[in-house]
Amino acid sequence: MIMFERFPLLVTFFTSLLIILGFFIPRAPFGDIQQTLLVWVLIISGFAALLGVDSLLRLHIKRVTSRGEGWAYSLVLILTFVFIFGLGVFSGIKYGTAFSLASPFMYAYTYGIIPLQATMFSLLAFFITSAAYRAFKARSIDATFLLVAAALVIIGRVPIGGMVWAKLPVIADWILDWPSMAARRGVLLGITLGAIGTSLRIMVGIERSYLR
Amino acid sequence: MNINRRIIYLLVAVVVTVPLIIKIAMPVRVSPPVQLAYDKLDELKPGSVVLLSTDYEAGTMPELYPMTIAILKHLFSRDIKVLLMSMYALGVPIGTMALDEVAAEYDKKYGEDYAILGFKPGLNVVIVAMGSEIRDAFPTDYAGTPLEDLPVMKGVDNYDDIPILIDLCSGSTLDSWVMFAQARFGQRIIAGCTAVMATSFYPYLNAGQIEGLIGGLKGAAEYEKLIESPAVATSGMPAQSFMHILILVLIIIGNISFFIERRRKRRS
Numbered sequence: 001m002i003m004f005e006r007f008p009l010l011v012t013f014f015t016s017l018l019i020i021l022g023f024f025i026p027r028a029p030f031g032d033i034q035q036t037l038l039v040w041v042l043i044i045s046g047f048a049a050l051l052g053v054d055s056l057l058r059l060h061i062k063r064v065t066s067r068g069e070g071w072a073y074s075l076v077l078i079l080t081f082v083f084i085f086g087l088g089v090f091s092g093i094k095y096g097t098a099f100s101l102a103s104p105f106m107y108a109y110t111y112g113i114i115p116l117q118a119t120m121f122s123l124l125a126f127f128i129t130s131a132a133y134r135a136f137k138a139r140s141i142d143a144t145f146l147l148v149a150a151a152l153v154i155i156g157r158v159p160i161g162g163m164v165w166a167k168l169p170v171i172a173d174w175i176l177d178w179p180s181m182a183a184r185r186g187v188l189l190g191i192t193l194g195a196i197g198t199s200l201r202i203m204v205g206i207e208r209s210y211l212r
Numbered sequence: 213m214n215i216n217r218r219i220i221y222l223l224v225a226v227v228v229t230v231p232l233i234i235k236i237a238m239p240v241r242v243s244p245p246v247q248l249a250y251d252k253l254d255e256l257k258p259g260s261v262v263l264l265s266t267d268y269e270a271g272t273m274p275e276l277y278p279m280t281i282a283i284l285k286h287l288f289s290r291d292i293k294v295l296l297m298s299m300y301a302l303g304v305p306i307g308t309m310a311l312d313e314v315a316a317e318y319d320k321k322y323g324e325d326y327a328i329l330g331f332k333p334g335l336n337v338v339i340v341a342m343g344s345e346i347r348d349a350f351p352t353d354y355a356g357t358p359l360e361d362l363p364v365m366k367g368v369d370n371y372d373d374i375p376i377l378i379d380l381c382s383g384s385t386l387d388s389w390v391m392f393a394q395a396r397f398g399q400r401i402i403a404g405c406t407a408v409m410a411t412s413f414y415p416y417l418n419a420g421q422i423e424g425l426i427g428g429l430k431g432a433a434e435y436e437k438l439i440e441s442p443a444v445a446t447s448g449m450p451a452q453s454f455m456h457i458l459i460l461v462l463i464i465i466g467n468i469s470f471f472i473e474r475r476r477k478r479r480s
Contacts, residue, residue, distance in 0.1 A: 023396065035344055038337045042349070045333040097355040099305050099328075101312055109270075109305050117270035125455070129224050130217045133462040137470045147463070154460055157407070157430055159238040160453035169241055181414040188415060 009205040016203045057081065084108060149175055214469075220462065227458045231450035238449045245417055246434040249402045249424025253283070256375055258291035261364065263374045265389070266307035267299045268382035272406050273306060276380050278445035279404045279432035280310045283378060286439045288318035288325070293364050295374075297329040297350070299338070299385045304331045304354060323362045330354035335385065339392040343371055343399075371399040376423075380404040386413060390421045404431065 015037065022034025060074035068074075084105070091103035098105040138144040155161040156172025201207035242250075256262070264283070268276045287294055296307045311326055320326060329350040332338045341349040346369060352358050359365045367373060377399050379389050386403050393399040400423055403413055407428025416422045426435055429452060432445035 026396075031344070035341065035348065038334075038341050039348060041337045042332065042334045042341065045337070049333055099308050099330075099354055101308065106305055109302070110309070113302070114270040114273065118273060121271035121274075125228065126221045126224050129455075129459055129462060130220045132459050133215065133220060133466045136463045136466065138467055139470075147467075151460055151463065154456045158453040158456045159240055159430075159433075159449050160457060162239065162241050169243070173243060176411060176414055177418070180411050181418055184412055185415040 008211055009208070013203055013205065016199075149179070153180075215462075215465070223458060224455070227454045228451050231454050232447070234450075235447065236450040238453060240430075240433045240437045240446060240449060242434045242437060243431075245425035245427070246431050246438070247424075248417075249404075249426050250286070250435060250438045252376060252400070252402055252423045253286055253292075253378075254290070256290065256292050259293065260375050261293040261295060261368050261373065262287060263295045263297065263377045264307065265297050265299060265377065265379045265381075265385070266303040266310070267379060267385040268306065268406075269300055269302045270306065272382035274448075275406045275429050275432070276382060276404060277306065277310065278429065278443060278448075279426050279435055280307065280380055281314060281443065282432055282435040282439055282441065282445070283380075283404070283426075284310055284314040285317070285441055286435075288314055288320055289439070291325075294326040295329055295364070295368070296326065298331050299335050299388075301331045301333075304328065308354075323357075324364055327359075327362050327364045328354045329359075336388050336392055339388055340396070343393065343397040345369055371397045374399070376400045376402055378402045378404065382406050382409065386416070386422070390416050394421050402426075407431075 018030065018033050019037060022030040022037075025031070026034075057078065060077050062068070063074040064071050064078065087103075087105040087108055088098040091098040091100065091105035095103045097103075100106065136147060136150070138147050152168070153172045153175055155164070156168040156170075156175075161168040161172065198207065202210065253262075264280075266276075266280060284294065294311065296304075296311055298304045298307055308328055311328065314320075315322070315326060322328075329346075330353065332349055334341075338349045346365075347359050350359065353362060371377070371393060377389065377393060379386050379401060381403065382405065386401075386405065389399075389401055394401050401421070402424040403416070403422045404426040405413060405428075407430065410425065410427030410431070413422065413425055417425045426432065429445050429448050433442075433449050436442050436446050
């Protein structure tokens with residue numbers, strides 16, 4: 001029983017150790033083992049995509065059959081999925097690839113998916129402007145610094161900034177090159193140290209939530 | 213003072229659409245990160261093969277598609293060959309559209325001057341696998357043709373045969389390209405990204421991990437200026453400029469009303 005529990009932990013430990021060794025010693029046999037494991041990951045990733053589709057469809061089919069909240073949207077999702085999937089398969093058979101620009105799949109992509117995604121993204125302009133008006137207030141010294149820096153970058157990063165005052169783009173570049181970059185670098189170091197810590201916890205078996 | 217959000221939405225719509233209709237010309241100043249990107253690509257010898265990864269989807273097309281076109285024009289005008297791939301499934305059709313558009317303009321042929329490797333899930337794994345052999349990750353092109361059968365792939369096995377990789381991204385794929393392709397295999401990288409992502413990538417630029425950075429529609433407009441082919445990005449600059457002015461004016465109004473309100477509360 002103990003062996004049954006520990007076996008996945010041992011597999012995780014030795015597999016991750018091989019990957020790390022392959023990263024620092026890319027020569028044989030570590031490099032070859034790492035490469036083989038990476039190809040396995042590619043194959044498993046393909047199946048993970050299938051699992052994602054299965055999970056998505058199960059959830060929405062259940063919602064439609066039980067007439068749950070927003071079931072009509074779920075029905076649209078299922079019908080659209082079937083339609084686009086059908087177009088992809090048909091295009092793949094007829095044109096050799098679904099991505100052929102003459103294929104019905106690409107027609108649906110160009111005139112359906114692109115405008116829909118662009119519309120969703122464009123709405124951000126409206127929300128950001130409204131949010132900037134309501135939330136961007138000089139409530140403290142820190143907030144004032146942030147506000148002034150943001151204002152200089154907002155105006156300095158567009159051509160009209162240079163037309164107002166030639167130094168504005170230079171100031172905006174300086175803010176991005178120095179204070180902004182220093183802050184970003186700090187965040188990046190924090191995230192990376194956190195990722196290393198979590199990876200080590202998984203590797204040595206302290207973090208086991210992936211087994212459940 | 214509390215401006216109704218419907219009025220703000222209306223102002224945004226007017227400020228964005230009117231400059232696009234009237235077409236006002238605005239001077240575009242080239243920033244150092246974009247100049248670096250241009251210079252690095254301009255230094256490449258004709259016949260070199262670059263890898264272009266269109267790691268974005270339709271939502272960010274307005275910002276990233278113009279720079280994709282501008283970069284491809286620059287590459288094809290210098291007879292540089294292009295391998296297209298994407299870490300996003302729906303990034304491949306976008307790259308395909310751009311390639312078809314520019315390749316026709318420069319009379320470039322599929323298989324000889326460019327190829328489309330396609331999409332493969334796995335991100336970090338794909339990047340590392342390509343370091344040893346591109347064919348491990350992409351045995352065939354997007355249409356199922358073995359890479360061996362494509363003349364453009366002759367002598368191209370891994371990153372050693374690709375002088376520069378260009379990642380046009382709307383997410384964090386550049387982090388992976390830098391961590392694995394650059395740090396491990398020494399691959400030179402140029403990045404293009406949405407304006408909101410650009411600040412995240414300045415540390416990489418400063419450390420030399422990427423050799424050029426094209427940020428947002430403004431970056432694309434700068435690139436269009438460098439290749440002397442003003443197009444969509446350049447014509448979008450007045451709309452973007454006036455939009456930024458509107459945001460600034462609204463922030464100022466918001467702060468004035470905030471201070472008046474605060475003073476009134478203190479007095480009462």
